[in-house]
Structure formats: C-alpha cells, structure tokens
Amino acid sequence: MILKSYPAEDGFSMPAEYEKHKGCFMIWPWRPGSWGKDATDAKKAFVQIASVIARSEDLYMAATEKTYDEALKMLNSSVFHDRLHLFIADNDDAWARDTGATFVVDRSKKTIRGIDWQFNAWGGSFDGLYADWDADQCIARIISDKINADVYDATDFVLEGGSIHTDGEGTLITTEECLLSKGRNPSLSKEQIEEKLKKYLDVHKVIWIPEGIYNDETNGHIDNMCCFCSPGEVLLAWTDDQNDPQYDRSQRAYEVLSNTTDAQGRNIKIHKLLIPQKPVCITKDDLDNYVFEEGEDERECGERLAASYVNFYIANEHVLVPQFHDINDENALKVIQGCFPTRKVVGIDALAVLKGGGNIHCITQQIPFTY
Numbered sequence: 553m554i555l556k557s558y559p560a561e562d563g564f565s566m567p568a569e570y571e572k573h574k575g576c577f578m579i580w581p582w583r584p585g586s587w588g589k590d591a592t593d594a595k596k597a598f599v600q601i602a603s604v605i606a607r608s609e610d611l612y613m614a615a616t617e618k619t620y621d622e623a624l625k626m627l628n629s630s631v632f633h634d635r636l637h638l639f640i641a642d643n644d645d646a647w648a649r650d651t652g653a654t655f656v657v658d659r660s661k662k663t664i665r666g667i668d669w670q671f672n673a674w675g676g677s678f679d680g681l682y683a684d685w686d687a688d689q690c691i692a693r694i695i696s697d698k699i700n701a702d703v704y705d706a707t708d709f710v711l712e713g714g715s716i717h718t719d720g721e722g723t724l725i726t727t728e729e730c731l732l733s734k735g736r737n738p739s740l741s742k743e744q745i746e747e748k749l750k751k752y753l754d755v756h757k758v759i760w761i762p763e764g765i766y767n768d769e770t771n772g773h774i775d776n777m778c779c780f781c782s783p784g785e786v787l788l789a790w791t792d793d794q795n796d797p798q799y800d801r802s803q804r805a806y807e808v809l810s811n812t813t814d815a816q817g818r819n820i821k822i823h824k825l826l827i828p829q830k831p832v833c834i835t836k837d838d839l840d841n842y843v844f845e846e847g848e849d850e851r852e853c854g855e856r857l858a859a860s861y862v863n864f865y866i867a868n869e870h871v872l873v874p875q876f877h878d879i880n881d882e883n884a885l886k887v888i889q890g891c892f893p894t895r896k897v898v899g900i901d902a903l904a905v906l907k908g909g910g911n912i913h914c915i916t917q918q919i920p921f922t923y
Contacts, residue, residue: 553702554693555665558751564656564665565754568720568780569866570892572921574664575610575635576867577695578602579915580623581646582616585682585848586908588841593904598646599626601865601872601905601912604898606635608868612698612919614641614648614691641694642687647910649775650674650712652917653692653703656753662922666696666703667752669711674770675735676710681769681909683847699919709748710736714773714914716749719780722756722815724749729763729772736771757815761805765789765827766798768858769849775913776860778805781823781891784814789860790824798827825861825887828878832859838907863911864888866918871895874902874911 559565578598581587587594602611611632615623620640627636643651653666671688673680696703715731718724730736731745746758764772778788788805791798809820834855844850861884864873871892875881881899889897905911
C-alpha cells in the first residue's frame with residue numbers, strides 16, 4: 553500500500569542503526585563507471601561484507617537479470633545458510649543506502665514501513681553523478697514489497713539515506729553541505745527541510761553539521777563524517793594535521809557538537825576517529841579500468857577519495873569497518889570496538905568499494921526488527 557500521510561503522525565519513527573535488525577539490503581555491483589570493466593575486487597568485497605552481515609541477520613541482495621547468475625555463484629556459500637535472499641531488480645548502481653527505502657517502525661504494533669524518497673543521483677541536473685536514474689527510483693518500493701512493508705510516498709522530497717543519522721531517541725544529525733545543496737531541494741528553506749525530517753522520521757531535534765568529508769562527491773553525506781554509536785555519543789571523522797583540507801571541517805563539526813544537546817537534553821560525547829593518514833587517490837590503473845557513460849561524472853588521476861572509517865555498518869553482532877592499508881587502520885578498529893563492546897568489530901579491505909565512490913555504509917541499508 554502506498555501511503556500519503558506522514559510516519560510521525562501514524563506513530564512510526566526511524567530506529568537507530570545500533571538497534572536490532574531484521575536484515576540488511578544490498579545491490580550487486582555492475583556499473584563500469586563505478587566499479588570498472590573488471591569489478592572482481594569490488595565483487596569480492598561485497599561478498600565478504602554480505603557474509604559477515606549474514607552471520608546475524610538476513611541479507612537481501614538485488615541483482616539485475618544479467619548479473620543474477622554471477623551473484624548467485626559468488627554468494628554460494630554455506631555461511632549464508634537460509635539468510636540469503638537474492639532476487640532480480642533493475643538498478644542503475646549499487647548504493648543501497650541512498651536508493652533503498654528508509655525504514656520506520658511502530659514498536660507498539662510491531663509494524664514496519666518504508667519511506668520512498670525522491671532520488672536524483674546526488675544532485676540531478678545541477679551536479680548529479682549520472683544522467684539516468686530511472687531504475688534507482690524504483691528500488692525503495694521493490695525492497696519494501698520484498699518484506700511486505702507498506703510505503704510512504706515521499707517522492708516530493710529529495711533525500712538519500714546516507715545524508716541522515718538518528719539515535720532512535722528523537723535526534724538526527726545531517727550536514728548543511730548536503731541537504732542545503734542546490735541539487736536537492738532548492739525551493740525549500742532550511743526550516744522547511746527540517747520540518748520534513750521531523751514529520752517523516754519522528755525526530756524532534758536536528759543537529760546541522762556544516763560539512764562532510766573533504767571531496768565527498770555526495771555533497772558531504774553525514775555517514776562519512778559523523779554517526780551515533782549510542783544515545784548521546786557520536787564518532788566524528790578527525791585529523792590532527794592542520795595542513796589537511798579535512799582539518800577545518802572536523803574542527804567546525806566538533807564546535808557544533810560540543811555546543812549543543814540532543815533531543816533528550818544530553819550533552820554529546822564525541823569520539824574522534826582519525827581518517828587515513830595517507831590520502832587515498834585514484835591511480836592511472838584505476839582510471840584505465842573505469843568505463844564512463846555519457847552524462848556520468850568522471851574521475852581524474854590523482855583525485856583524492858573521501859576515505860573515512862566512519863563509513864561502517866552496524867550489524868546485530870558485528871561492526872564492519874573499512875580498512876585502507878593505512879597506518880590508522882588498527883586505530884580505527886580499536887576506537888570503534890571501544891564504542892561497541894558487545895559486538896565484534898571486523899575490518900574489511902574496502903579500497904575497491906571506496907574507488908566505486910563510497911564505502912560499507914553506502915552499500916548497505918538496515919531493515920529494523922519490529923519487536
């Protein structure tokens with residue numbers, strides 16, 4: 553059923569990612585402009601990520617008709633048991649966080665519903681990353697249908713799942729850089745956008761961080777910059793290097809978070825999570841592997857990628873953390889483990905995912921448990 557009301561009015565709210573999940577939604581990678589004509593490394597990373605998630609929650613994987621058999625073969629492992637749900641669905645790329653539904657729940661009625669936002673490839677005709685996203689526009693309703701969830705029609709409002717993060721207790725964090733960008737909802741004021749977030753997600757306070765990670769092609773998604781690890785606590789991407797272009801961005805975010813309270817009136821505890829010490833950049837070999845279509849944003853040799861350890865996924869029993877072959881990899885695992893003492897932190901070689909344009913959180917979308 554397609555609903556025209558607002559979730560908050562109906563008693564539905566968005567839970568925190570660290571609350572219990574029913575499962576996780578992913579999309580099999582294939583786009584040569586993101587993953588290259590040889591996408592072997594990316595596909596292996598997707599399999600590893602999916603297999604860890606499936607140890608404690610169901611894994612829903614969409615694949616196109618052309619890639620279904622390949623996905624089935626590569627995902628054919630006993631580790632999935634009966635938790636893997638592979639199905640056919642057209643898509644333009646594998647960013648499940650942004651194209652998949654955002655799920656809200658009514659705990660008292662033990663009911664889940666999806667929200668179908670408008671997706672315009674991170675900026676539409678203004679600064680979108682590819683020219684055709686018709687298939688991606690349909691993904692939210694497809695995955696909602698797979699789990700028998702009604703859907704809220706929010707297609708009058710451009711939003712990606714990676715641009716929001718909530719504590720499940722009324723607080724949401726986002727960035728001005730993204731939600732106020734001209735490619736999203738230019739006819740709406742900051743106050744009007746905030747009101748939309750409150751009505752759709754049942755949050756009562758929105759914390760606006762100025763910017764996201766440096767050179768993030770999504771216009772600064774919050775999920776690469778800052779996230780809740782528990783009520784009243786966040787992990788913030790950080791660098792102590794004053795010459796790094798990320799330095800001022802992290803400083804400004806810290807200033808905002810240090811001088812505000814959450815929806816429950818709590819001061820926010822900030823855990824600093826160092827970004828990779830050495831910038832991760834596109835190489836000539838990487839560039840030679842990409843095949844860009846007309847209207848698609850193209851990469852350049854030497855281009856700095858938005859590498860951040862904040863872009864992790866919280867599964868029921870694990871936290872999947874990207875690793876970049878960097879000296880700060882181990883520190884990231886240690887800091888994140890300290891924030892999630894009841895879960896096992898697992899490092900994932902995510903360089904191939906980063907070269908696609910995002911990371912572990914970007915290619916996953918949690919499906920909350922309804923209790």
